[in-house]
Amino acid sequence: MNGPGLARTYSISVVGIEGHLVDVETYAGAGLVAFTLVGLLDTSVREARDRVRASFESCGLDVLDQRITVNLSPAGIPKSGSGFDLAIASSIALATGLVSPLAFEDSVIIGELALDGSIQAVRGVLPAVLAARSRGVRRVIVPASCASEANLVTGIEVISFSHLADLISWGGGQALKAPFRGRMGTRKVVRSVDAQPPLDMADVRGQPEAVAAMEVAAAGGHHVFLLGEPGSGKTMLASRLPTILPNLDPDTALVTTSLHSVAGLVPAGVGLVTHPPFQAPHHSVTMAALIGGGSRTLTPGAASLAHGGILFLDEAAEFAPSVLDSLREPLETGVVNLHRSGIHTRYPASFQLVMASNPCPCGGRKGGRRCTCSSIAKRRYMARLSGPLLDRMDIRIDVHTPTRADMALGTVHDSAAIKDRVCEARERSRHRLAATPWVCNGQLPGAWIRRHSGIDAGLVAYLDRLVDAGESSMRGIDRMLRLAWTLADLEGTRRPTLDHIVAAQ
Structure with a gap:
């Protein structure tokens, strides 16, 4: 929906770790000079008006000397944080003709703007990019400092910039007074957070x-x-x-x-x-x-x-x-x-x-x-x-x-x-519980494990005697069954034995 003075870009609002697609619509037209933001915004989003204005001025662009209205929709989705700054600036650049009408097509834009126009890192880039991919978006534009995090998501193009001037120049805008400060980010393999402290x-x-x-x-x-x-x-x-x-x-x-x-x-x-x-x-x-x-x-x-x-x-x-x-x-x-x-x-x-x-x-x-x-x-x-x-x-x-x-x-x-033995035991329990929502014995609720205990009648009678004698409660029996199954998984036996039940007590 781009036309004379009217433009739309997209961003993501992260609520919890769930991302919601947000339309950033801009109307630029004649009238009293004003810059208005609407759409169920919290304080940090409303403050984007001043950051965006200062960023354009730092780039030597007088695009806000007209009536600018920016609407973030749907209105019912909460919008907080400074991650909408770059999408707002991009929408204004589209509405005022600074960039090609197709510059941000099929793109989600995420990033905070500093007063000098530099693009700052924001929280929640990974869930935002995951949400964009799940909605079929082809490309995300993120701060350069967040490129490695965004690149963790496969199946979506990641482009990163370090300055608003770079983004507008890439989008085919007019010559800028500010120098080009970086280059388009490319997908690369990032190192994993695998370093563990030297503990054993x-x-x-x-x-x-x-x-x-x-x-x-x-x-x-x-x-x-x-x-x-x-x-x-x-x-x-x-x-x-x-x-x-x-x-x-x-x-x-x-x-x-x-x-x-x-x-x-x-x-x-x-x-x-x-x-x-x-x-x-x-x-x-x-x-x-x-x-x-x-x-x-x-x-x-x-x-x-x-x-x-x-x-x-x-x-x-x-x-x-x-x-x-x-x-x-x-x-x-x-x-x-x-x-x-x-x-x-x-x-x-x-x-x-x-x-x-x-x-x-x-x-x-x-x-x-x-x-x-x-x-x-x-x-x-x-x-x-x-x-x-x-x-x-x-x-x-x-x-x-x-x-x-x-x-x-x-x-x-x-x-x-020890880890090798643990992994083998976990694999046995995962295979046994494949048809359930659980992956390990400690997650099993008492009602389920009592119905599917998998132990022979003699052991069931033994547990019943413990309850009848007041030596254990039903919750205690549930605990014993969970532990007995884990002991059996560690030993590689098909089901718990009396020794496992006694050890679990």
Whole structure:
């Protein structure tokens, strides 16, 4: 719909990690000089008027000395952030004849403008380009600093610029006073975010039982609760759990990288997040920082940034109980739903939760010092962790401070060897659960696993006796079945045996 004084370009509004196509329509005509933006815009988009005006003036172009009206539609889609600047400027350039009428045909344009006309990076480029491709758009135009991120998406042409003058010159505009500042970006292979910190499970000495439990947790995707004195190795175990997890599959890697992109955490020049992320918020974290939120835009929190990886809560009993309980929804559904001012944002948050805690406020006995806490103080301290949250912890490990003799025993296996076994077990569970929405045993709901336990009648009778004797609840039976299947997957057996059930207790 381009005509004399009338033009249209396209951009993307990212809500959560979902992109929505936005029409940027411009009318340039006679009348009182004015520059108006309309279309359910937040403050940052309305401020684009001043940035666009200054950018054109920096290029030596007097195109805003007429009546300019820019409409961003559909009006019902929320529009926030500065990523519409470049699409607005491009639409004005079309409407005023600065560029060829076909310059931006079948293109989505994303980028922020600085006052000097340079094109700045914006958040959410990856989900925006994915949304453009899903709508059949042929080409995206992005800031040069975001080109590597945009190039992660195949099947769509990526062109990048570093200055508004470059874009207008490329579009066939008139000679400009500002020099040409760059060249059109080209598709290239970008390096992946694969560099892991130099951590290895072999660093853990004198804790063979704890390392074995972490292997089971990794193989089944089970949530873990570590209880022990300060210095016993809880943080060391948790921080090395990502080193024995399988790499993210392509779909999960795209979602995880999109979440990091929306949060502004994807460095320039790197690629997909292919290793499981590790998030360890401080115990003073707010609910908004943990599950997401914000005053202007709803950004992902640590729970969503840990999607596909580990969310580690050290000193869990020191977290505000309301903050901890906010994790119950993502633990149950794998998503976080955020609401503000009539806007609903949904972020994926399928993570493996690892909590660590001291047994009491003083930390328990350490270095020959006796615990000074009363039994009431201990109960109050642990009561800060709600029952529903603890019920979701399939694995509970009492981590004891290793003695000198324990340390002399050396290590069990390094991360590479453990990871190989974990990947084999995950592949077995993935094959077995291929017809279900789940991929690992830790995700299986109790009702489903009871109906499809796959164990023989003798083991079913054994579990029934545990319930009848009051030695286990039905939720405890569900936990045992999940763990037993993971132990069977690690050993390569077709179904759990009595030994697996007993070990899972």
